[in-house]
Amino acid sequence: MIHTLNQSANVAMDPPFHEAYKSLLAETAVDRGGDAVAVKEWELPVVDLRRLRDGAEVGEVEQCKNDIIRASQEWGFFQVVNHGVSSELLGKMRAKQIELFKQPFERKSKEDMFLNFSAGSYRWGTPTATSLTQLSWSEAFHVSLSDILGSNGSDDLRSTMEEFAGKVSRLAQELAEILGENLGRSSKFFVDNCVPSTCYLRMNRYPPCSVPGRVFGLMPHTDSDFLTILHQDQVGGLELVKDGEWIAVKPNPEALIINIGDLFQAWSNDVYKSVEHRVVTNSKLERFSIAYFLCPWSETVIKSKCEPGVYRRFSFREFRNQVQEDVRKHGFKIGLPKFVL
Numbered sequence: 623m624i625h626t627l628n629q630s631a632n633v634a635m636d637p638p639f640h641e642a643y644k645s646l647l648a649e650t651a652v653d654r655g656g657d658a659v660a661v662k663e664w665e666l667p668v669v670d671l672r673r674l675r676d677g678a679e680v681g682e683v684e685q686c687k688n689d690i691i692r693a694s695q696e697w698g699f700f701q702v703v704n705h706g707v708s709s710e711l712l713g714k715m716r717a718k719q720i721e722l723f724k725q726p727f728e729r730k731s732k733e734d735m736f737l738n739f740s741a742g743s744y745r746w747g748t749p750t751a752t753s754l755t756q757l758s759w760s761e762a763f764h765v766s767l768s769d770i771l772g773s774n775g776s777d778d779l780r781s782t783m784e785e786f787a788g789k790v791s792r793l794a795q796e797l798a799e800i801l802g803e804n805l806g807r808s809s810k811f812f813v814d815n816c817v818p819s820t821c822y823l824r825m826n827r828y829p830p831c832s833v834p835g836r837v838f839g840l841m842p843h844t845d846s847d848f849l850t851i852l853h854q855d856q857v858g859g860l861e862l863v864k865d866g867e868w869i870a871v872k873p874n875p876e877a878l879i880i881n882i883g884d885l886f887q888a889w890s891n892d893v894y895k896s897v898e899h900r901v902v903t904n905s906k907l908e909r910f911s912i913a914y915f916l917c918p919w920s921e922t923v924i925k926s927k928c929e930p931g932v933y934r935r936f937s938f939r940e941f942r943n944q945v946q947e948d949v950r951k952h953g954f955k956i957g958l959p960k961f962v963l
Contacts, residue, residue, distance in 0.1 A: 634726045634727065635725060635726055635727055636727060636761075636829050637746035639746075639747060639759060639829075640832075643751065643757055646752075649753070649754055661861060661869055661870050662869055663858075663869070663870040663871075664872060665872045666697065666700055666872075666879065667689070667693040667697060667701065668700070668702075668874070668877065669686065669693065669701065670702075671703070671704050671705050671706070672704040673686035674796070675704075687800050687804075690801065691800070691801060691804050694801055695894060696895075697864065697897070698882045698894065698895035698897035699862055699871070699879065699881045699882075699899070700879075700880050701874055701877035701880070702793075702878050703874075703877050705793055705877075705878050706789060706792070707786070707790060707878065711785060711789065715786045715853070716853075716855070716910060716912075718779045718783075719827075719910055720910060723825075723827040723910075730761070733763065737763075737779075738769065739763065739765050740769055743763050743764055743765050743766075744761070744762070745764055747759075747761075750950060751953060752953050754837055755841065756953045756954060757837050757841070758838055758839060758840045759828065759829065759831045759838065760828045760901070761826075762825060762826045762827070763823075765783070765822060765825070766819070766822055767787055767791075767819060767823065768818075770787065770823070771784060772784075783823060787818070790851045790878075791914070791916075793851060794821075794848075794914060795916075798816070798848055798886075799812060801849075801886065801890075805890055805893065805927065806927065812916070815918040816917060817919075820917050820918055820919055820920075821914065821915060822915045823913070823915075824915065825910075825911075826840075826910065826913070827908060827909070828859065828901060828903065828904070828908060828910075830903075830904060830905055830908055831904065832905065833903075834902070834903040834904060835903075837903055838900055839901035842898050843899070843900070843955055844957055845881060845883040846885070846941065847883035847884070847885055847915040847916055848882075848883050848885045848886045848916045848918070849881065849883055850881045850913050850914065851878055851913065851916075852879040852911055852912070852914075853878055853911065854873060854911040855873070855909060856873045857904060857907045857908075857909040857910075858870065858873050859902050859904060859909050860879075860901055861899060861900050861902060862881075862900075863899070864897075881897065882896050883896050884958050885924050885938065887958060888926065888933045889925070891926035891933075892932050918938050919938065920937065920942070921937055923935055924937070924938065924941070932962060932963065933962055934961055934963050944956075944960050944961075
């Protein structure tokens with residue numbers, strides 16, 4: 623489903639980007655360099671997970687696992703089909719997400735009152751931005767699974783989110799186990815350390831932008847988790863770095879996108895790649911996506927089995943605190959380079 627710009631309908635629901643960032647938007651010179659030019663559209667590697675299911679030949683199972691491992695090493699991003707999340711559930715989740723974002727901005731900003739989400743779940747723009755390159759033209763609900771577990775069907779949005787989270791959680795555990803076993807790590811690590819209450823869903827909306835090409839929908843970054851599962855619409859706009867160049871990801875309506883996070887890169891001693899990615903803006907179309915983040919307990923220690931290790935050992939809490947400090951100080955995330963030995 624593609625949603626076009628309707629100026630009058632969007633006024634009340636859009637965050638006040640123009641008011642809040644008036645001085646930044648008045649900048650006449652923007653250092654986007656080559657990033658502002660159109661990039662080539664690529665199709666990510668596609669992995670058919672049907673080969674992992676009951677009844678598959680042993681050779682098929684091993685080939686499927688190898689495809690997942692190779693894509694995680696060479697791309698850091700890949701797509702999965704026959705992933706176990708029905709098109710009906712994906713469609714219902716998207717409809718509920720759109721319904722939520724169509725609420726007036728003032729109501730969305732009081733998410734703890736009308737949704738019972740934790741305070742601070744609703745986010746928009748970039749509060750720390752000091753230049754247009756640091757501004758993200760988007761709004762999101764970043765929700766801990768603790769906020770939606772046990773809804774018991776009492777709220778249609780929360781129960782749909784819980785059903786969706788349950789499906790993608792199982793998928794994330796399955797993929798993480800395959801990648802972990804390839805490293806010789808215990809298959810129980812992710813079950814023990816990445817439990818529902820430590821993981822997150824993030825529902826994103828990228829409103830039409832009056833200055834596309836000058837502002838990102840989501841500024842370039844890597845993910846601070848083990849892995850991310852993304853369901854996006856067909857508008858497009860997701861871009862990532864491959865072989866030192868930005869490429870655009872061609873939307874696939876049948877697929878979920880998987881990407882490796884910083885924790886997996888460090889835990890694997892750079893075997894798997896956490897790749898920089900971004901979302902570009904669109905002047906006429908709004909874009910929706912929903913992401914699931916596989917995160918561990920705050921005290922979980924991230925340490926490679928390999929010697930010598932590329933990174934020093936650190937807890938997830940320490941990593942997250944360092945990222946937040948860097949964003950406050952510099953306006954952007956630095957991430958793993960801070961932890962290199």
